[in-house]
Amino acid sequence: MTQQETPVRKVPVACTLNGQQTEFLAAPYQSLLEALREVVGLTGTKEGCNDGNCGACTVSLDGRIVDSCLVLAAEVDGRQVDTIEGMAPPHGLHPLQQAFLEEAALQCGICTPGFLVAARALLEREPHPDEHRIRLWLAGNLCRCTGYDKIVRAVQRAADETT
Amino acid sequence: MHPFIYVAPRTLDEAVAVLEQHGERARPFAGGTDVLVQLRGGRFDLDAIVDMKGVPEATTLELNGSLRIGAAVPCYQVYENSAVAAAFPGLIDAASLIGGIQIQSRASLGGNLCNASPSADGICPLIVHSTVAVVRGPQGERRVPVEEFCTGPGATVLERGELLVALEVPAPARGFGAAYQRFIPRNEMDIAVAGVGSALTLDTDGTTIASGRIALAAVGPTPLFAAKASAFLAGKPATPETFAEAGEIASTEATPIGDMRGTAEHRVELVKVLTRRTLAVALGRAQANR
Amino acid sequence: MATVFLSIPLRRYTGGEASMDVPGATLRSLVRNLEERYPGIAASLVNPEDADRLMPGLGAIVDGEPANMGLLTPLEERSEVHFIPAIAGGAIAGGAPVPERDGGGRCG
């Protein structure tokens, strides 16, 4: 290990997190995922692989879904981050959340926040995706419990009901 | 992970200065979809990450007949731009299949090139489009044809302090068509077992191939320009027989290994099939472009 | 009389006999009666550290179900008893009872 010359200090990050102006300090090498969970205290975003292959850590960054394990916390300074914690209206559920419950689209539930954040981004862009489009859009999110059947149906149901 | 600092320069000169200062211990950073994974896997350590997303030259997508893709432009900006999508469907083939939607929000074709993976999906279509990589370094700017950019697995022509600024894709000639396909065992989220990019330009008669370019992925140490198969196409009729023969020739230019993603024999077969299939798609696009 | 089926290793005590009718109101009394008939067999069936339990690694199936009370499992007049290797590697089905857990901590 070579000693580096530049000291690695934490960097201030100011972003809009779930609609709220939020400031925190993150190590420059820290992922957005780790900062959300360990610094900000929002543990709804899950780590499944830490290399962008399972989608459990999906958040929305300036309106586009990303794997937060592959984003540096320092990058989100001045940007808009939306996580599962910001999805439901006060004292209510988002139609997708309701549909996931009614369709039994979760078993263990660890992948659920990632799927919900990803599915919301899809329905915001395309209110009536067909089954193939839903499956394609959600291909970056792994679920090992459900075989995806009920997840796809829940997204279809939410799409139908929000018309 | 070895601690590193995060630098977000606003100009190319600033970025070059940081890279020059740290040498191999700094890297340009766009989507992070490769570099962060490699850092966590212990493949190398860095002292500084240079985020290119604040540098205008690296983040601009310009269509002016020819196409200039800033090195940090994420895939989705390429495929969601309807003018680009109409003019360069062969590039869209690749930009829309790298990773899943989450990855496409971040990963860039420039990053895909700099990562220099033998199986990179983005590089073959750039090669068959005769794309030039615009490189900036302490000595100024230089331009490198994409097929010469990668020198080995994970290795490129970039010298200390140099970075990729943008990719310049020439305006497609009349009668030009290109396509990229890869083979993966799943339907998404996999690394190519083999990939082929093909392009051809039809003669004015609309049935003869004036010139063609074929590039192969995951069948050698770098994505490679299949020179023999490409040369073979010139002057040939644009027929399934020609495409099949081009595939046979291309397969002789492949030097695959067998690994967890597929056997060497399978990869050779895939080169034949994908060459044939991509040429057929490219032909359709070329005919539409006359 | 219950009918007992023995796994191959246990047949060395019975001269190769694979099954036999043995009386017993519980597995324990059945084992006692087996031992009387085939001396030495009980040492392969009963846990040397706890005479109420089966040998670790051995399972008993009574009337198609794992004997979940170990040697205290009651038998009926026409019960069928199989002594088979217990499942290693994680399964609880297929025959073996889930092992006892209590007391596992006091070994130091």
Place this chain on the structure above:
Amino acid sequence: MSTTADRPAQEFKVVGSRPVRHDGVDKVLGRAQYGADVKLSGLIHGAVLRSPYAHAVIKKVDVSRAEAAPGVFAAITGNDMPVTAPRLVDMMEEVTNLKWASERVMAHGKAVYRGHPVAAVAAVDQNTALEALKLIEVEYEPLEAVISLEDAMKPDAVIIHDDLVGDHLGEKVPHTNIAEHTRTEFGDPEAAFAEAAHVLERTYTIARAHQGYIEPHSSTAFWSPDDKISVWTTTQAPFGVRSSMAAVLKVPLSDVRVVPTEIGGGFGGKIGLYMEPLAAVLSRKSGRPVKITMDRKSVFDATGPGPGGQVTAKMGVDKDGKIVAATATIRYMAGAYPGSSISAATAGIFACYKVPNVRIDAYDVVINMSKTAAYRAPGTPQATFASESLVSELCETIGMDPMEFHLLNAAEEGTRRPDGPVFPRIGNVACMEAIHNSDHFKSELGESPDGKLRGRGFASGYWNGGGNRSSVTISVNDDGVVSLVEGNPDIGGTRTTIAMQAAEVFGLPAHDVHPTVVDTDSVGYNDLTAGSRTTYASGQAAIEAARQVVEEIKKRVAMIWETEPENVSFEDSVFQNKVAPDQRFTFKEAAGKLGQTGGPVSKTGAVNVRGSGGGSFAAHLCDVEVDPETGKVQILRYTAAQDAGKAVHPSYVEGQFQGGAAQGIGWALNEEYYTSPDGVMQNASFLDYRMPTALDLPMIDAIVVEVPNTNHPFGVRGIGETSIVPPAPAVGNAIADAIGVRMYQTPMNPSRIMEALANKRNGKNGHQG
């Protein structure tokens, strides 16, 4: 013998309905607390240094530099762990040599698998801990790694454990990697084969495959100065973790309290101990609570997948296609320590059939890879890939329709399972009939528009769910809502399926029963969440507790009505005085009167229930399309029929069928440990391990068959596991139907399919039998 008399069909109010699960809102809001979400005052973070070698002597481990690094609180090696003598103990779901159980969590002197923990540190944050690992000096002397059956079983094999004494048909054999050789035998298979009209024998190779739960293991421990140890961990077996922690750490059982967190998938893989003892010892050293979370690569390298191996199966039939005999030799690679579910494989391999003459040999073999663990119907999908592929090929040979063959030979009530037990009433035939009557079965396969090849495959499967011990406590609140306390971590909706069974007794809506999963100090003993037992067995504990509550409330209202409890009836959630029928209280009204009639009502159902009444059978039908130019297989259509006895919550029953099918399809097509000759897994990431994505699967039609289980008051069967058993042969048989060549090895990936097609062109047969 089990009773086989049919009871009149029961009417249910709650059981069979589809309420929203009780923990659902927390889970869709992201509020549910999984293993890695645990936060405690003063929490520090651990990291584990793992052996880069599959087999090596550890000559020296020096943690002094790591310990001295800024931000590091403690570092440990094998020397910090208690030493345990070799002794067989019952741990978790299996019998284990305590010495090995202890060595598996932290190497003592020798690493026997890649990823074997060698040292661990605890530091102020995760990255500091990871960086400190780089300061640990380890001197290894690499040894030859044994990673194949062939190398492990050959006469001059490198021996992995000097102290392993094999049990080979009762003989004690030292100096071997074959931990166990068992045999079960009925009748005279050789004589029957000699008489048979057709005999077919084939050898099948099945890859080691991981459960693939999305949540990595995470454990937090605090070793308090009063020597009480608290463990927060993502586990299927909190009581098992308690007893094995106590054994491995040599502390009294009741000094360990295990708090199960929400669990992000398990499938059998979250039963064993992994980092819990390491976190505890780091905590004792540092005085802080310590959390250790695995990264994905370590999950692949160092936790237990299902075993791979080889199965040779042989079957003979008479001229009418009736089975006269079957034999099998099963060889499974247990990983670095013995225990690979060979007896479940023995029970399962021919369980769907009547086999009059049978012999099954099974070998449990150690190799230098991480110890395998239970994986959904442990050992059975591998064996069934062999038996159901063999049956399909045999049908082809004799020109018999596979469905007809299955029905002709189907095991039913009274059939002796090949390892001995006799089946009570089972749903084997009913599942096949359900497939036979399905739209899928009646549909045409159709032609591919672009030259791809289509095929259809069928396979059946079996798993015998477990019973055993469960405790559930129910307390009645003044408003007539009841709280239900249970000890089984809820991996797939079991809070709700257990609560629904209590609700059925009370005649209350499911949501008037509030279930909570609690720690090991707060509820009676519960066996693990595994073996398809949770809804079945803990449901019976809930029913028992609910019935006791009803009996107690009868006494209370009898007091008010000045009558005897026998005179009080309870039906449709109403207590009524049989003598004075106008005296009646609803359950809710009665609940409000408990305070003045003797105080709170809280009852525990503590049960030790028998197995799942002959188990749950399944039949699967699969359509595939194969691209003969690339070897790509696409699943076009899939139907899974399975016997649930009585489906408590049909949506979650369907979900189990669909999820198991998806896992089985993954195992069939792409999943494997692709390992270098020195024992290093090359594809230890979700990228290259290739589990199915949403885009790889069609909708999976789930047909819930209900043949009541006489061992359960409502007829419920455990259903979680069987669904992974038929997919690999169903897919393989469909591929064979499509391409006209049989596959004898999983994964049936594109390279293998291309190879099989090339062999077919060259007139070569792929089988080894």
